[in-house]
Amino acid sequence: MPKNIALLTAFLLIAILIAAAGTLQAGDMHIYINGQDYFxxxxxxLIDGCLMVKARSLADILGAEIxxxxxxxxxxxxxxDTKLKMMADNPYIQVNDKTYKTEHQPTMLKGSSYxxxxxxxxxxGYLYQExxxxxxxxxxxxxxxGISWQKSGQQLLLELDKISPYRINKxxxxxxxxxxxxxxxxxxxFKDDLSxxxxxLKIEKVANRARLRLSIISKYPIPFQRDMGIDEDGNKLLINFLPSITAIDWKNNRLKITANGDMRRPEILLxxxxxxxVLDIPGLMLNNFDxxxxxxxxxxDVRVSQFKYDPVTLRVVLDLVEDKQMELVQDNSSNTMILKPADLSEVRDLxxxxxxxxxxxxxxxxxxxxFLEKPDRLVINLINTVRGDNFPDKIDVKGELxxxxxxxxxxEETVRIVADMTRESAYKLEQKQLSNGKFKHIIKFENGFNKLVLxxxxxxxxxxxxxxxxxxxEVKRLSYxxxxxxxxxxxxxxxxxxxPEPLGLIEGIRIGQFSSEPQVSRVTFDLTDYHGHKVISMNPDSSINITLIKGAAEPVTGKNVIVIDAGHGGFDPGAIGPSGLKEKDVTLSIALKVQSLLESEGYDIVLTREQDNFISLKERVDIANEIKARLFxxxxxxxxxxxxxxxTETYLAPDKPAENKLLARVLQRELSNSLKRKNRGILKDxxxxxxxTEMPSALVEVAFISNPHEESLLSSDFFLEKAARAISKGIKSYLDNVRQGDEGVDE
Structure with missing residues (x-):
């Protein structure tokens, strides 16, 4: 009898346990693994409020050994590399060589382990969220x-196991x-060397995603520019900042302004x-400074403020003592600006x-x-200067320019000279000291030679x-x-x-007048050898760029391939406009249109992405370099x-060959002419x-998605078609202007 009672008791306990283990039906819940529902x-x-899964089904779904x-x-x-050891009805779990106590323990039900x-x-090692x-x-x-500062606070380095999809949120x-x-x-x-x-640094886990949100918060506006702010270096992400002011010091009768990066010449106003x-310093940001x-x-007194964000401009205001002057001193250090006391000068003999x-x-x-536009004019401000006797108010000129x-x-202490012009033109400023100790300033408007670089x-x-x-x-090759x-x-x-001194294939350089009417100067380059040349300029042009090729040219597999890169994509939307338009959608639409236009004319086009997916910067570069593309x-x-x-603006990278400059110029010209937007010019970054990229390359910023009017244009298929046609025309113009040298001739 006791034996029968024991068996009955065991049976009842098992029945109660099974009854307590509720079976969940499809629709009761969802279990998403990396975005896919595996329920x-x-x-x-469901046992005592804990979701239990059959061990074998979990192993199969995860691809784990069991x-x-x-x-x-x-x-x-x-x-x-992770091995778990668990025992039924035991509250401990061994993970590799460490043991942890668990709130719920493995259970056997109907001969299966849960x-x-x-x-x-x-x-x-998974992230679990409900x-x-x-x-x-x-x-x-x-x-x-980890995250740490680099380059004296001008760059943040984020170290990862490997590059994963990333984005900068608006x-x-x-x-x-x-x-x-x-x-x-x-x-x-993880090590925080940013704060x-x-x-x-504020770090958050994004709800329901294996995603980290890193918020970098500052006391001052952060000198970050979206498209040019992110770089990749192996498994590292680099966040680049514009230079910011670090110190203003007065010592030895000199005022020194210091930044953590290069500073450009300021616009000065008295x-x-x-x-x-007032010194308005372009491209410089406000930060905590000494x-x-x-x-x-x-x-x-000295006052500093962030005067503008477009373009980025830092304003430094010096409250001067009456009857005292300061002037800017040219300094060889690019991250410092020096001013010194000056005397009031008089200008004469215009x-x-x-x-x-x-x-x-x-x-x-x-x-x-x-230079100012509408009307075109060159403005010359002479700070700490007064007009001398009989200094003219105006000189009438009957010139073509x-x-x-x-x-x-x-x-009271600034003289302004304005040259009214028929068009924008380059000019060259020279200053030389005269025998009487005074200084003559010369501005040349006639076309002239500036420099020759080899x-x-x-x-x-x-x-x-x-x-x-x-x-x-005209460029010609001569023989014998x-x-x-x-x-x-x-x-x-x-x-x-x-x-300059001869270099490379050039063993001598001679200059002479080829003809006087019309005026033609001839520069002759004596060569040690000749294997061909390319002219990489328009005609006419303000620069002439010629490449002399060494040795027989190697066959290039991608010589007719043009790579079009649609910025951002997938997880990274790029910039988002006021009404929600995403940059990634705009760029892909234009890229697909460029592909269609150029392929219809026989060009071989490769897109870095053809759909809405994330492509890292390195992957984009690798696509172009591996096929040895002609253009990017x-x-x-x-x-x-x-x-x-x-x-509209177009970028080329600094210190790249002349082909890059020509490509940027023709793209900017065609976009500006076609889209009729403000021409912001060609910039380097x-x-x-x-x-x-190892081939000629340029980056175009078609319009501002952050501007409500230009966002509406970018949402128009008509405008995107115009942009695509302009880019296509610019690419064809570039290829037309890169001319191969002809065979040698006698002269």
């Missing part, structure tokens, strides 16, 4: 090891950058009542003769020159002429002996002393913190995709 593939039970040791009721589960899903998944009845399981593809707060990394988790030994007195000097101003006889504008000052000074020269007292590499020798403005020219001649129309003033053009839509920023 109907699991065998699940072994069941019946004698000791133990399960071994191995996935990648495991607590959450605890097993997390010990295998949202109502839905469960999200994600396996990170990368881990963030924020209306200029003091905040939000970086999201998909399929990424924080490494257990300091100016910055701090104001009165009270007397102050201010050390000793008591002195020139400067009473003349305009033979396309040369000249005037004389008592003191050495650095005139501030800039200059129509008048006007002068005015801009304020560079040499293992595969070629490059020749680069630079003129003050466009000139017509081999030489290359360049005949340039309307250019004078080239002297033998200005020519990256398409983007611009964005700014200012909703009023507008227009180290965008990853144009820095590391």
């Amino acid at each position: 109907d593939k699991f065998e699940t039970k 072994n069941w040791f019946k004698a000791i009721k133990t399960i071994h589960l191995k996935k990648d 495991l607590p899903l959450k605890e097993v998944i997390e010990h295998l 949202n109502g009845k839905d469960i999200y399981i994600n396996k990170p593809s990368s881990y963030v090891k 924020t209306d707060d200029p003091k905040k950058i939000v970086l999201e990394l998909d399929q990424t988790a924080l490494s257990p030994d 300091n007195k100016n910055f701090y 104001l009165q009542n009270p007397k102050r000097m 201010l050390n101003i000793e008591k002195n006889d020139w400067i009473e 003349k305009f003769e033979n396309s040369i504008l000249s005037f004389i000052t008592d003191q050495s000074t650095n005139p501030d020159l800039f 200059i129509t008048a020269v006007r002068t005015a007292k801009f304020n 560079t040499d590499s293992t595969t070629k020798t490059d020749i680069s002429f630079d003129f003050l403005r466009q000139a017509n020219y 002996p081999d030489r290359l001649v360049v005949d340039i129309q309307g250019i004078g003033g080239i002297s033998q002393e200005e020519l 053009v990256s398409i983007h839509a611009n964005a700014s913190n200012s909703r009023y920023a507008d227009g 180290n965008f990853y995709v144009i820095k590391y």
Whole structure:
């Protein structure tokens, strides 16, 4: 009898346990693994509020190895480098060589083992999150090891196991950058070397995703520009900032402004009542900086502000002592700007003769020159200067380029000279000291020779002429002996002393006048050998770029392939407009249209992406480099913190061969002519995709998606078609202008 009672009791306990283990039906919940619903593939039970899954079904779904040791009721589960050991009805789990206590334990039901899903998944390295009845399981593809400052605070380095999809999220707060990394988790030994007195890092796990959100928050507006702000270096992400001010010091009667990167020449303005000097420094951002101003006889106070965001401009205001002046000193260090006390100067003897504008000052000074449009005119501001006796208000000029020269007292200590022009033109400013100690300033408007530069590499020798403005020219190869001649129309003033030393394939350089009517100067390059040349310029042009090829040219597999890069994509939407238009959709639409247009004319086009997917910067570059493409053009839509920023601009990478400049010029010309938007010109910056591509490359910013009007244009298929046609026309124009050298001729 006792034996029968024991059997009955055991039977009842098993029945109760099975009854308590509720079976979940499809539709009761969802189990997403890396975005895909696997619920109907699991065998699940709900026991005491814990979701249990059949061990075998879990192993099959995860692709894990599983072994069941019946004698000791133990399960071994191995996935990648992680091995779990669990015993039925035992609250401990062994993970590799460590043991942890669990809230729920493995259970045997009807001869099968069931495991607590959450605890097993997390010990295998997955991220587990619940949202109502839905469960999200994600396996990170990368881990963030640390974040640190580089380049004196001008760059942040994010170290990962490997590059995963990333994006910069739009924020209306200029003091905040939000970086999201998909399929990424924080490494257990993550190190934060970012947070300091100016910055701090906030890290969040994005709900229901294996995604990290890193918010970089500053006391000051962060000097970050979206498209040019991200680089890749192996398994590292680099976030690049514009340079920012670090210090202003007064010492030894000098004011020194220091930044953590290169500074450009400021626009300077003198104001009165009270007397102050305003320096607007382009491309520089405000940051926490050291201010050390000793008591002195020139400067009473210094104020600094972020004057503009488009273009980025830092304003430094010097409150000057009455009757005191300061002037900018040229300095060899690119990250410092120095001002020193100056005397008030007098300007006199203004003349305009033979396309040369000249005037004389008592003191050495650095005139501030800039060009204005509508109408076209060159403005010359002379700071700390007054007009001398009989200084003219106007000089009438009957010239093809200059129509008048006007002068005015801009304020008490600034003289302004304006040259009215029929069009924009290059100019050259020179200053020389006269025998009487005064200084003569000469501005040349006539076309003239600026410089000639030779560079040499293992595969070629490059020749680069630079003129003050466009000139017509002809390049010819002559034989017996081999030489290359360049005949340039309307250019004078080239002297033998200005020519560089021979280099590479060039063993001698000679200059002479080929004809006087019309005026043609001839530059002859004597060659050690000749294997061909390319002319990489338009005609006429303000520069002539010629490549002399060394040795027989190797066959190039991708010589007719043009790579079109649609910026952003997939996880990375790029910039987002006020009404929600995404840059990634705009760029893909234009790229597909460019592909269709050029392929219809017989060109071989490769797109870095043909659909809405994430492609890393390195992958984009590798696509072009591996097929040895002829050209690479990256398409983007611009964005700014200012909703009023507008227009089209094109970028080339600094220090790249002349082909890149020509490509950027023709693309910008065609886009500007076709789209009729503000022409923001050609700029240089180290965008990853144009820095590391090995062929001529350029990056176009078609219009500002952050500008409501231009966003509406970018949402128009008609406008996108115009942009695509302009890019296609620019590419064809480039190919037409890169001319191969002809066979040798005698002369």
